[in-house]
Amino acid sequence: MxxxxxxxxxxxxxxxxxxxxxxxxxxxxxxxxxxxxxxxxxxxxxxxxxxxxxxxxxxxxxFPDKMSINTIQWDLHTKWLGQEMYYKNQVDSTQTIAHQLAREGADHGTVVVADEQLKGRGRLHRPWDSQKGKGIWMSLILRPDIEPQRAPQLTLASAVSITRMLEKVCQAEAKIKWPNDIFLNDRKLAGILTEMQAEQDLIEYVIIGMGINVNQVQEDIPLSLQDIATSVKIETGSSFQREALIQDVLKEIETVYDQFMEEGFSAVKPYWEKAAYRIGETVTVKTRNLKWDAVLVGIQEDGALIVEDQSGKREILYSAEIDW
Ligand code: BT5
CATH class of the missing domain: 1.10.10.10 (Winged helix-like DNA-binding domain superfamily/Winged helix DNA-binding domain)
Structure with missing residues (x-):
């Protein structure tokens, strides 16, 4: 601008x-x-x-309701994240666009934002409700020089960044449910979808997709999500300019990412633990073939989840669903 x-x-x-x-x-x-x-x-x-x-x-x-690259970038204080940015009014999924851009060689730090997604998706192709003008639907292209098996740590680092932004900009104390959910007052406020293109031991790129519900009122939440989803507006009573949240979350992600790349996941872990949800509580753990009750103990040095079953046996999980 x-x-x-x-x-x-x-x-x-x-x-x-x-x-x-x-x-x-x-x-x-x-x-x-x-x-x-x-x-x-x-x-x-x-x-x-x-x-x-x-x-x-x-x-x-x-401020204008309508977002644009101008309104997003005018108060963006990052060094590399979001300096290259694409803004679309309507897309199927920002993930799809980001993959395409990454394949075409888009720079590390490129960001794709959409006002509305028609086929927003979560993990395992679950649908992600992405109504026009109500939330932040955004994908980041990263090209980290780390082993592919460490990519899930970026999900945890992004979750930390989202909670920091929510605290700073919205005065909302959100919690992180391992591995990719952000909860506010026991309802899901945001989700992260990390996808990766890697060859052998080399990451070509990682796409971090994040959906954050901002200005939905209760009636905007689809019937099927009424009991599980929420928005910043529903929880705090205030509407927020989405740009302000995007500007701050990108700044937080850049800071946490740089620290992660320099010092490793150990630099992020304490922040994750501070915001962790339901640690010490009994939950239901679901893996591909199994389902059992266990206590959430915490995370390991590498970000994997530690759970303990009723007999005291501990397990380390790299992918699972947590429910209660
Ligand atoms: C996630 O998946 O939570 C990751 C969501 C990532 C969405 C972003 S938006 C920008 C980018 N582009 C995309 O297409 N995706 C990313 P998962 O843990 O699988 O959770 C999916 C579940 O959350 C659904 O099955 C619903 O139960 C619930 N859900 C769907 N839409 C929701 C919403 N808007 N708010 C809260 N919960 C929702």
Whole structure:
């Protein structure tokens, strides 16, 4: 976005509900009052609702509902994640687009965001409800130089990043259910789908897909998910500008990822443990052929789940479903 426009939005956004005087805007942006007025009109065209009051100045009443690369990138403070970004109004799945881009050579850190997905998917091709305008439907292309068997650690690292963002931006204390679910007040708020293309011992690319329910109200949640799914809006009572969450979660992921690559999973593990859900509780564990009750003990140094059955026997799981 044009940099003056970007600075203007930042000044107004930082002031929150307070007015910023035309004089101050003019001084800080080194443009005339008439030019500022023109920018305000252009912002209104983009869907910003601006209030201008004489002798007080301007303030943003509401941000545009419609996301765009501009609205996502204007306050994105990452070094490499999301610097290359694709935004689509409607797609089958951002995962599919990300795979295609990755195969065509897209850079490490490329991000695909969609306003709506028609065939959003979870693990094992389970459907992921991705209504238009309500949540964050996003896939990240990563090219980590690690052994393929360590890729699941990236799911845990991404989960940590999502909970950090939720705490910071939404003041919501979310929990991580191993391996890929984010829960808020006992309902599923977000899910992560990690897919990988690897050859022998080499990762070609990893796609981290994340779906985060943001502004759905209870009636927006499909009937079949009414008892299990929730959104930030349902839990906190507040609507959030999705861009703000995307900007922050990308920043968190970049920070956690860089730390993970430098120091290994041990740098992420304590954060994961802090946000872990139902540790110490008895749950139902399901693997491909088996189902049994066990206590969730925690995770190992490599991110694998440790469970203990009623006889005290411990097992290490690399893939499983946890239920209760
Ligand atoms: C997941 O799978 O939780 C991973 C979801 C990843 C979605 C993102 S959106 C961007 C990217 N593009 C895609 O196509 N996918 C990724 P899993 O653990 O298998 O959970 C799937 C289950 O969650 C479903 O069977 C439902 O029970 C439930 N579910 C479906 N939609 C939901 C929603 N919007 N909110 C909460 N739960 C939902």
């Amino acid at each position: 044009e940099s003056t426009r970007k600075k203007l939005i930042t000044l107004l956004a930082n002031a929150k509900d307070s007015f910023v005087s035309g004089q101050r805007l003019s001084e800080e942006l080194h443009i005339s009052r008439a030019a500022i007025w023109k920018h305000m009109k252009a912002l209104e065209q983009e869907g910003y609702q601006i209030e201008g009051v004489s002798r007080k100045g301007y303030r943003i009443v509401s």
